[in-house]
Amino acid sequence: MAIVTSKEMFEKAYKGNYAIGAFNVNNMEIIQGITEAAGELRAPLILQVSSGARKYANHGYLMKLVDAAIEETGLPICVHLDHGDTFELCKSCIDGGFSSVMIDGSHHSYEDNVALTRRVVEYAHDRGVVVEGELGRLAGIEDAVNVSAEDASYTDPAQVQDFVSRTGVDSLAIAIGTSHGAFKFKPGMKPQLRFDILEAIEGRLPGFPIVLHGASSVVPEFVEKINAYGGAMPDAIGIPEDMLRQAARMAVCKINIDSDLRLAMTASIREHFALHPDHFDPRQYLKPAREAIRDMVARKIVNVLGCEEKA
Ligand code: G3H
Ligand code: 13P
Numbered sequence: 343m344a345i346v347t348s349k350e351m352f353e354k355a356y357k358g359n360y361a362i363g364a365f366n367v368n369n370m371e372i373i374q375g376i377t378e379a380a381g382e383l384r385a386p387l388i389l390q391v392s393s394g395a396r397k398y399a400n401h402g403y404l405m406k407l408v409d410a411a412i413e414e415t416g417l418p419i420c421v422h423l424d425h426g427d428t429f430e431l432c433k434s435c436i437d438g439g440f441s442s443v444m445i446d447g448s449h450h451s452y453e454d455n456v457a458l459t460r461r462v463v464e465y466a467h468d469r470g471v472v473v474e475g476e477l478g479r480l481a482g483i484e485d486a487v488n489v490s491a492e493d494a495s496y497t498d499p500a501q502v503q504d505f506v507s508r509t510g511v512d513s514l515a516i517a518i519g520t521s522h523g524a525f526k527f528k529p530g531m532k533p534q535l536r537f538d539i540l541e542a543i544e545g546r547l548p549g550f551p552i553v554l555h556g557a558s559s560v561v562p563e564f565v566e567k568i569n570a571y572g573g574a575m576p577d578a579i580g581i582p583e584d585m586l587r588q589a590a591r592m593a594v595c596k597i598n599i600d601s602d603l604r605l606a607m608t609a610s611i612r613e614h615f616a617l618h619p620d621h622f623d624p625r626q627y628l629k630p631a632r633e634a635i636r637d638m639v640a641r642k643i644v645n646v647l648g649c650e651e652k653a
């Protein structure tokens with residue numbers, strides 16, 4: 343099995359009313375934890391790399407780790423650039439072996455977003471690589487883009503057909519109320535997603551794969567553990583798992599998850615040091631941290647994505 347694109351994964355996910363998990367990777371333990379869970383549950387998988395992750399870990403190291411994971415699990419794995427913000431970054435990832443890139447032009451004007459996305463699509467498609475575009479703005483912090491809640495705007499269903507046909511993108515990230523990070527709603531606010539907008543988009547683009555960013559649930563038990571062991575994240579709130587499951591049954595074929603992995607790993611390491619203050623061998627705390635990543639991914643595959651046994 344080699345690195346694959348998400349094309350076939352999305353076709354099957356759309357028809358089968360489930361979604362593929364796109365998990366952010368930064369190092370060996372994260373890649374091993376994710377791929378162990380997906381391997382055990384035979385779940386198709388997207389490993390995504392932000393430009394910050396690429397700077398942190400180095401493109402070459404990450405590719406070798408992904409190759410090793412594919413050899414180990416025999417799974418189809420798509421390697422995706424998360425939030426590419428320039429043509430040059432997308433080109434570098436395509437030239438370096440990624441099978442999928444996101445060009446995030448959502449912070450540009452509509453016409454500039456179309457032009458930039460179209461340019462990336464032309465380069466990518468000539469090389470067998472698929473492209474995710476974004477229309478609408480999420481609140482929160484992305485690699486190079488900081489969008490305040492006031493600036494966030496839902497995707498306008500009236501624009502999606504024009505955007506997809508003029509750019510040629512293979513999937514579309516939309517804004518329906520999700521946001522990046524661990525603080526998605528203010529305390530006291532009732533988490534909600536605009537399923538009416540998702541339905542309207544689905545009606546205008548039948549069969550077309552939709553992507554949800556900012557889709558961590560910020561699982562309360564991990565926030566509680568972090569707070570119990572000296573952390574300070576009292577107001578962390580995410581998207582309830584049942585809402586994400588509902589989106590996965592609709593046109594959403596890719597669900598992006600990073601914060602829940604960060605929380606699982608951090609909770610495990612905090613707990614470890616609280617219980618074993620004398621430990622200083624990194625393997626002593628990274629092994630349970632890797633297991634925490636594995637368990638979180640297994641939980642997502644079953645509770646949110648519904649993609650077990652679909653590889
Ligand atoms: O949406 C952004 C992802 O969570 C990646 O985060 O840019 O800190 O690597 P990062
Ligand atoms: P979360 O911060 O909700 O995990 O979202 C991650 C994401 O959208 C990566 O692109």
Ligand code: ZN
Nearest residue numbers: 522555556598
């Ligand atoms: Zn994102």
